[in-house]
Amino acid sequence: MRTPGVDHLVVATSALETGVPSLTDRLGVGPSGPGRHERFGTHNALWNLDDGAYLELIAIDPEAAAPGRPRWFGLDRFAGPTRLVHWVLRRADLRAPFVPEHGATSRLARDDLRWSLTTPVDGSFPVDGSGVWPSLIAWDGAHPSSGLGHDGLALRRLVLSTPSADALRARLVEAGLTGHLGSRVTVTPGPVGLRAELSTPGGPVVL
Known part of the structure; x- marks a missing residue:
């Protein structure tokens, strides 16, 4: 599980109680959860993908105390429909020189x-x-995917579009994602955007 790769996809929603049934309907499979993050005042539901990856649906937890700091993944400013907003890259550790550019650990x-x-x-x-x-993420021991069922969901391709495509591609190589580039992860020049292509029991789904 420590091999560099796509760890999870982050799908934001305004409320878990409406986001879960909406995403379940699209995927044809229900999630595991919810889980809570007390430090950030959020909660989530998880879907298992292939190759040790998972999909995280996350929202502000209305029952949690205010965290006293901005919530992660831009959730304090999130509005609109449930959608893919981010992704997380798994590494064996977070000691690489470039890591601080991605935020405090x-x-x-x-x-x-x-x-x-x-x-x-x-x-x-x-x-x-x-x-x-x-x-960037590094796990100590157990990984969430090990406790999730296998329901026929798989990440086929993550497409990352950005005007800084060359710089992003170079960073992903530096981070150790070389084996996934061009097959599972595609970086293209263009307007900013993320697209996840999934296979599901009901056929292809794009987030």
């Missing part, structure tokens, strides 16, 4: 899970604020 825990994640202190997305450049 936070050590986090929930139940038997322990991980470190880069999180900009202002709650924005890393590097350019677009969500196309990944957050």
Whole structure:
């Protein structure tokens, strides 16, 4: 599980109670969860993907205390329909020289899970604020996907569009994602955007 790769996709929603049935209808498969992040005042639901990756649907937890800091993944400013907003790149560790450019490293825990994640202190997305450049994560021991069922969902391709395509591609190579580039992860020059192409029990779905 420590091999560099796509760790998870981040899908934001205004409310988990409406986002879960909406995404379940699109995927044809229900999630595991919810789980809570006390430090950031959020909660989530998870869907297992192939190759040790998962999809996270995340929202502000209305029952949580205010975190006293901006929430991650731009959730304080999120509005509109449930949608893919970001992705997280798994690494063996977060000691690479470029890591601080992706945000301060936070050590986090929930139940038997322990991980470190880069999180900009202002709650924005890393590097350019677009969500196309990944957050970085390193797991200590168990990974969430090991506790999720296998329901026929798979990430076929993650397409990242940005005017800084060459710089992003070089960073992903530097981060160790070489084996996924061109097959599972595609970086293209153009307007900022993310697209995840999934296979589901009901056929292809694009987020």
